[in-house]
Amino acid sequence: DAMVIQNPRYQVTQFGKPVTLSCSQTLNHNVMYWYQQKSSQAPKLLFHYYDKDFNNEADTPDNFQSRRPNTSFCFLDIRSPGLGDAAMYLCATSRAGLAESYEQYFGPGTRLTVT
């Protein structure tokens, strides 16, 4: 089945210790997104890629970086995690183009704990 995969599902890191979360997709979608979601809150878009074009949201902290080496893979790097970065990180994909109806397909998420 075509899908969006995220690894690991649970990640524990220490305050200030860099961490990388990964996402892969077999849907061959051009657009990939990274969201941060805290409990009972809306998903917050951090950045997205349209093919190799990187789009950073204005309020995404510099502490968050991303890489997309190819169509299938995308990484989220948190350079110096703080306690406030503990959250669920969701990767999503969608088809490219401006068709309004293109929904986003989500991976299962990575739950990040910062100790």
Place this chain on the structure above:
Amino acid sequence: GQNIDQPTEMTATEGAIVQINCTYQTSGFNGLFWYQQHAGEAPTFLSYNVLDGLEEKGRFSSFLSRSKGYSYLLLKELQMKDSASYLCAVKDSNYQLIWGAGTKLIIKP
């Protein structure tokens, strides 16, 4: 600013019908999505509306009124597995998704 409003929590009984409302104020409108999210899991797509009216999909229906900036998700014949959060999201003029915080639906036997 852009804003999506949904009730924080609703409770309903198994077998009943529940309506979850969503109102929005966004810069432009290119469609409205409903997603279901079980606790600790990723959102999954339920429905999409871009024209006024009702879209029906099995036990779930979604309604849109663009002039009122209003949508609802109607769930019929509620089952225990429908206990989840339901997120409303609107695509704005830049085709970016603006998300609501979600409505936590609790189903009681």
